[in-house]
Amino acid sequence: MQDLKKLIREVPDYPKPGILFYDLTTLLKDKNGFHSMIDRLCDHYRGRTIDIVAGIEARGFIFAPALAYRLGAGFVPVRKPKKLPAKTASITYSLEYGTDSLELHEDAIQPGQTVIICDDLLATGGTAAATAKLIEQLGGKVAGAAFAVELTFLKGRARLPGFDTFSLIQYDK
Numbered sequence: 001m002q003d004l005k006k007l008i009r010e011v012p013d014y015p016k017p018g019i020l021f022y023d024l025t026t027l028l029k030d031k032n033g034f035h036s037m038i039d040r041l042c043d044h045y046r047g048r049t050i051d052i053v054a055g056i057e058a059r060g061f062i063f064a065p066a067l068a069y070r071l072g073a074g075f076v077p078v079r080k081p082k083k084l085p086a087k088t089a090s091i092t093y094s095l096e097y098g099t100d101s102l103e104l105h106e107d108a109i110q111p112g113q114t115v116i117i118c119d120d121l122l123a124t125g126g127t128a129a130a131t132a133k134l135i136e137q138l139g140g141k142v143a144g145a146a147f148a149v150e151l152t153f154l155k156g157r158a159r160l161p162g163f164d165t166f167s168l169i170q171y172d173k
Helices: 029-044 060-071 126-137
Strands: 009-012 020-023 052-056 074-078 089-093 098-105 113-120 141-152 166-171
Touching: 020 141, 029 060, 029 141, 029 166, 052 060, 052 126, 052 141, 060 074, 060 113, 060 141, 089 126, 113 126, 126 141
Parallel strands: 052 074, 052 113, 113 141, 141 166
Antiparallel strands: 009 020, 089 098
């Protein structure tokens, strides 16, 4: 994965001093890098029956539809409150600095459907864990969680026990 890692721009002190931001837009604009990333994500799920790929707002909307297309699955957006037009199911979850909420259309996932959660980055795992609970509330079965990047030092994977959590690129600090 070093070939992909080299395409990610590291921006120091963004969004605040002391934070090193991993900017995936430089990987996305590279046609070979973007194609390779989607291919490698798909390889992990090849041969499995996946009904839905749930992309988490906002950067998950970049990766999840491409993954869904390649896997022959549908795509559903997991949104912040009041962004979806029809009746929604919602979940509120804790952050290190407060709370946040996510919503899915109530009819986005049918009972028994197999779902992969997809986002650009796994950090503390709170958003992905909340998404998994929301999918399960609707009767879906979470088959796994796919991420382009994982910040392993934040131990977000621990918040997704029992799920096939997969990331292409890991940063240890």
